[in-house]
Amino acid sequence: MLKKRVAATVVVRDGIVVQSIGFKKYLPVGKPAITIEFLNSWGIDEIILLDITATAKCISPDFDMIRQASKKCYVPLTVGGGITKISDIEELMHCGADKVSFNQQAIHRSGIIAEAAHLFGDQCVVASIDAVKTAEGYRVYDYLTAKVLATQPAEFAKQLTDMGAGEILINSVDRDGTYTGYDIELIKMVCNEVNVPVIASGGAKNAMDFKQVFQQTNASAATAANFFHFSEHSVISTKAELKKEMDIRLETHANYAEACFNENFRLNKKTDQVLGEMLFVKIEKDII
Amino acid sequence: MIDPKIVIVDYGLGNTHSVANALNYLGYKKLQITADFKLIECADALILPGVGAFETCASNLRARGLEPLLNDVVLRQKRPILGICVGMQLMATTGEENGIHQGLNWIPGVVKRLELPANYSVPHVGWNNVEYASRSPLFDRIEQGANYYFDHSYTFVCDEQYAAATSEYGISIVAVVQHENIVGVQFHPEKSQVNGLKLFRSFFNSI
Numbered sequence: 121m122l123k124k125r126v127a128a129t130v131v132v133r134d135g136i137v138v139q140s141i142g143f144k145k146y147l148p149v150g151k152p153a154i155t156i157e158f159l160n161s162w163g164i165d166e167i168i169l170l171d172i173t174a175t176a177k178c179i180s181p182d183f184d185m186i187r188q189a190s191k192k193c194y195v196p197l198t199v200g201g202g203i204t205k206i207s208d209i210e211e212l213m214h215c216g217a218d219k220v221s222f223n224q225q226a227i228h229r230s231g232i233i234a235e236a237a238h239l240f241g242d243q244c245v246v247a248s249i250d251a252v253k254t255a256e257g258y259r260v261y262d263y264l265t266a267k268v269l270a271t272q273p274a275e276f277a278k279q280l281t282d283m284g285a286g287e288i289l290i291n292s293v294d295r296d297g298t299y300t301g302y303d304i305e306l307i308k309m310v311c312n313e314v315n316v317p318v319i320a321s322g323g324a325k326n327a328m329d330f331k332q333v334f335q336q337t338n339a340s341a342a343t344a345a346n347f348f349h350f351s352e353h354s355v356i357s358t359k360a361e362l363k364k365e366m367d368i369r370l371e372t373h374a375n376y377a378e379a380c381f382n383e384n385f386r387l388n389k390k391t392d393q394v395l396g397e398m399l400f401v402k403i404e405k406d407i408i
Numbered sequence: 409m410i411d412p413k414i415v416i417v418d419y420g421l422g423n424t425h426s427v428a429n430a431l432n433y434l435g436y437k438k439l440q441i442t443a444d445f446k447l448i449e450c451a452d453a454l455i456l457p458g459v460g461a462f463e464t465c466a467s468n469l470r471a472r473g474l475e476p477l478l479n480d481v482v483l484r485q486k487r488p489i490l491g492i493c494v495g496m497q498l499m500a501t502t503g504e505e506n507g508i509h510q511g512l513n514w515i516p517g518v519v520k521r522l523e524l525p526a527n528y529s530v531p532h533v534g535w536n537n538v539e540y541a542s543r544s545p546l547f548d549r550i551e552q553g554a555n556y557y558f559d560h561s562y563t564f565v566c567d568e569q570y571a572a573a574t575s576e577y578g579i580s581i582v583a584v585v586q587h588e589n590i591v592g593v594q595f596h597p598e599k600s601q602v603n604g605l606k607l608f609r610s611f612f613n614s615i
Contacts, residue, residue, distance in 0.1 A: 122577055123535045123555065160601070165535060166557075191429055194601045196557055213459055216425045218559070218599060238506070240421075240460045241494070243531040243559045286531045286561065317529045340529060369535040369555045371602060408434065408605045 123369045124334050125341035126359055127166040128159050128348045129321060132201070134173050135185055139346050141297030143250075143263050149349050152185055157192040159348065162355035163372035166196045168221065168289070168319075168343055170248075174202025175224050175264065181208060183215050190216025198246055204229070209236055209244075221246040221289060226280055227262055227269070237284025246319070247285035249273050251306055252293045258306055261293050273306065274313040281314045288318050289343070295323030297346055302333040311338040319343055326351070326385035327361035334366060353387050361385070373403060409615050412452035413438040417478075419469045422457030422495065423598070430598040434609055443472050453615055454478075454487060457598075458494025462503035462519055462562065465494050466511065475512065482514065486589045488615040490608075496585060496592025497564055505562050515587045517566030524578040531561040538583045538595065540573040545614035546584070546591060546607070547573070554603045556583070556595035564594065 130152060131140045137155045138146040149155065152169065159167055169189065174181050181202045190197055199212050200221030209220050220240075225232045226247045237245045250261040251273040260271045277288045290310045292303035300323050307320045317340035320333045324344035333342045348354050353376070360376035362368045380388040390398075414436055416424050424441045431439055440447050448454065456478075458465050469475060481487045491499050500511040503519035511519065522530050537553040540546075558575065564582045572591075573584035585592040591611065597604030 121537065122532070122558075125534050163601070187425070190426065193426075194430060194433070194599060194604065196559065196596070196599045197426075210420075213421070213423050214425055216423070216429065218423055218426065218459070218596070238461060239464055241505075241561065243533065243561050244459060287533060315529055316531070317533045338527075340534060371555065406602060408602065408609050 121367050123165075123367045124362070125165040126330060126355065126362070126368070127168060127319065127341050127343035128164050128355070129343045129345040130155050130159075130167060130169045131345055132169060132171045132173070132185070135182060137349075139297065139349060143293055143296060145297075152189040153191065155349070156189050159355065160192055160194055163359065163370065164195060164348075164355050165369060166198070166341065167193060168198045168200065170221070171199070171201030181212060183211055186212060186217060187215040200246070200248055204232070206232075206235060206239060209240060213240075219244050219246050219287070221248045223248040223250065224264055227260070230280065230283055233280060233285055234283045237286070242284050242286035245285050246287045246289055247277070247280040248289040248291065249276055249280075250291050250293050253303070253306070258309065263293070274309040277310045278313045281316050285316065287316055288314055289321055290318060292322035298323055299325035299347070301325060301329045302342065304333065304336050307333060307337045307339055317341065326354075327358040328385060330358055330362055331365065334362070351386070357381065357385070357387060373406070409452055409612060411436070411438060412612055412615065413450060414440070414453050414455065414612070415448050415451035416441045416455045416457060417448065417474065418443050419465070419472055419474060421460040421465050421468050423459050424457055427455055427457050427492065427598045430605060430608060434605060436612070443474060445477055448477060448481060451487065453612060454481070454489040456489060456491040456495035456498065458492060458496070458498060460494055462494060462497055462505040462511070463507065463509045465498055466503070466509055469498065478512070482590060488589045488611070489591070490611050491590075491592035492598070493560060493594060493596060496594055497562060499585065499590060499592050500564055500566070503562070514590050515566060515570050515585050515592070517564050517570065517585070519562050520565050522561055522563050528578040531559060532577050532581065533559050536575045536577060538573050538575050540584070541571060544572060544586065546586065546610050548610040548613065550603060550606050550610065556597065556600040556603055558595045560594060564592070
C-alpha cells in the first residue's frame, strides 16, 4: 500500500537555509548540506529544496550547492528556484536532483512545464502554487511581484497538470511560518480538481496537523519546514504518531513506540529508572 | 563480488550522480560514470539508470551507439546489469509513452501507462511495499514488504516468470524484473535509504 509522505521543505536564500515567515521575514538556520544530512538520518520521506534567491535574481540554480547538498541525500530530492531552461533541468539531474519544481515559470512561462514533462516525464515535474485567501475566495499569489492574481488555485492546478505537471505542491502563504495548521479547505479544493498527487504545504506545527491533513484531505504528502528545523525529534515523533492511525513509513531505529508526549506533542521526559536502564542498551549500527 | 568494477552507463539522461552517491556510501571505489565502450566492456557489473520519457532515453542510448555494445556485453557475455526506473523499462520489447517505441527487448514485455481504479493518482509516487515472489540472492537480508520509493506513470507489463517482485497500488505493479544476469527495478534504490542501499549490496554480492 502506498504510504502517505512526510516531507521537509528546505528554503535556501543566498546559499543558507532559512526560516520563512509569511514570505516576508527570513531568519538563518544553517547550511543546506547539513540540513539535508540530518533530515536523512531522521528518516524523512522526501526533501524539497527551494532556492528563492535564484528566481529573485534571475540566475541559474546554484548547481554546486545542490551537488554538495545531495551527497548525503538518499531520499528523493525535488529542487525548485531559478529553473528557466531545459539545460538547467539536465544539469540538476546530474547534480543529484530527482524532480524539479516550477513556481514562477508556472505563472509566466508555463510552456516549460510541457517541455520538461515531454523530455523527462511527468513524474519528474512538480508545479508549485502559492495561494492566499481573499474576500472573493482563494487566489494564486505571485511571490516575486507580491501580487494577488485573478486565477483560482484549484483551476490553475488543473491547467498545470493538463500541461504535464506530475505533482502539485499547494502552499498557503497566509499560513506560512505561522504554526496554525494546514489550510484544509484550500488543499481539499486542489485535491478535488486534479488526479495527480498533491503535496500540502504551509503552517504545520506538530503531528496533529499532519494527521488532520491526511485524514481530512486526499493529499498524498505533507511538507513542513520550520517545524522540522526547530522542534526536537519532530520528524520521527510525527511519524510515530501518524503510524498509529495510518500507513506511514517508519524505518529508523528510534520509533518512539513507547514514548509519551504532552498536549503540544513535545516529548515528555522518561522516568529516571527507564533512562538509567537505557544507558546500558547497546544499539548496533546497521552495517549494510 | 566484494570490489567489482562498476560502470554506471551515462547516456545523458539519468540521475547518475545520485546512483554514484549511494554506491560511494557503500564503499565501492571502482566506479565510473561513462559511455566509454572500453570501460563498459571491462566492467564487472553495469547499472542502467533512467529518468525521462521512454523514447528520449531509448534514442539517447542508441545515438551513442550503445545498443549493439550492451547487447553483446549483456546478452552474449552475460554481464550482470541492474536497470533503474526507465533503465528497467528500456529492457522491455516496446514502450507506449508518446507513441510505440522499440525497447532493448531483453525481457519480453510492454511498458504501458498506469491504468488504475478511480481515486488512485497517477503518477505512482511515494513509498510502497515490495513483495518478492521467491527468495533470490537479490533480496538477501531484505524483509518482505520493505518500502521503496516509486515515481512513475508507466509500468512494465510482463509474464509472471520475469516478475521477481511486485507492489500494490490499486493493481499489482511489477516492481522487479529478473532474467538470468539481467535485473530491473521500477523503484529508485538510490533514493530508498537503507532498503535501497541493501538492494545494491545484495546485487553486487550476488555477482
